[in-house]
Amino acid sequence: QQQVKQSPQSLIVQKGGISIINCAYENTAFDYFPWYQQFPGKGPALLIAIRPDVSEKKEGRFTISFNKSAKQFSLHIMDSQPGDSATYFCAASRRTASKLTFGTGTRLQVTL
Amino acid sequence: GAVVSQHPSWVICKSGTSVKIECRSLDFQATTMFWYRQFPKQSLMLMATSNEGSKATYEQGVEKDKFLINHASLTLSTLTVTSAHPEDSSFYICSASYMVREKAFFGQGTRLTVV
Numbered sequence: 638q639q640q641v642k643q644s645p646q647s648l649i650v651q652k653g654g655i656s657i658i659n660c661a662y663e664n665t666a667f668d669y670f671p672w673y674q675q676f677p678g679k680g681p682a683l684l685i686a687i688r689p690d691v692s693e694k695k696e697g698r699f700t701i702s703f704n705k706s707a708k709q710f711s712l713h714i715m716d717s718q719p720g721d722s723a724t725y726f727c728a729a730s731r732r733t734a735s736k737l738t739f740g741t742g743t744r745l746q747v748t749l
Numbered sequence: 750g751a752v753v754s755q756h757p758s759w760v761i762c763k764s765g766t767s768v769k770i771e772c773r774s775l776d777f778q779a780t781t782m783f784w785y786r787q788f789p790k791q792s793l794m795l796m797a798t799s800n801e802g803s804k805a806t807y808e809q810g811v812e813k814d815k816f817l818i819n820h821a822s823l824t825l826s827t828l829t830v831t832s833a834h835p836e837d838s839s840f841y842i843c844s845a846s847y848m849v850r851e852k853a854f855f856g857q858g859t860r861l862t863v864v
Contacts, residue, residue: 671852680755680842680855681793726792735846735853736783739792 641729643740650747656714658743660727663708667729671737672701672712675724684725685712717747751777753845755856762833762863770828770859772843778823779845783853784816787840799826833863 642661650656660670668689673681687694687701687710694701700713714721727740752775762768772782781800785793797813799805799820807813815837817829826845830837840860844853 673855678840678858678860680753680844680858682855683852686852735781736795736798737793737844737853738795741792742790744790 641727641738641740643727643743645743646741647744648746650714650717650745652717652719652747652749654717654747656717656721656745656747657711658725658727658745659709659711660729660740661707661709662729664729664731665708666731667738669730669735670701670703670710671728672699673726673728673739675726675742681726714745717745719747719749721745722747751775751845751847751854753779753843753854753856755843755859757859758857759860760862762861764834764863765832767829767831768833768861770830770841770843770861772826772828772845772856774824774845774847774854777845777847779826779847780823781846782820782826783844783846784818784826784828785842785844787842787858789840793842796828830861833861835863837861838863 671686672684675681685696685699689705698715703710725743728737754773756771784796787793796811797805797807799818801820805818820826842858844855846853
């Protein structure tokens, strides 16, 4: 019930391409879905987040798509750059608490 | 965004000794702080949740006598790894939020190596 499943485990995208990472959750009590970017040896940094009342949120090159009925959400990175190479984690939390359940992570490599 | 500072960034200690890691919210009062543990190339696993002035709530399987958490003020939480062993070597990360359901901000993490 508390799991958040993330795929793919790793992803290689050419510069300028679109990176897509998918997550699925089981617990319908989750109502906050953030994405984090983590560089080696650093803490995660919040990229973008969405709540279930909207189906899409865009901030710059980053877009979250949310499908409430399917209990799935995804991160799209447009015009991917080598500097985007990092590990990305999706997460989810419940309405009555703010502790996060993290996905397993996706290692993104953007090649020249 | 809000800043959460974690100290030290890395620490090496001998087996059997204790290590304290500090987590400070620099520009906001953190009602709740969280401590995570991350093994290489793995996800973040929540260890415990701490609220200022009360006892921490530990996740299942986390030894509360080994990982002592103190949240003495609205800007400081500490994690003490007691009687550290090599298997405690890991990346420890704290996060803080100033309101329930609001975004959490993460510290830069502490790399603990026990030799």
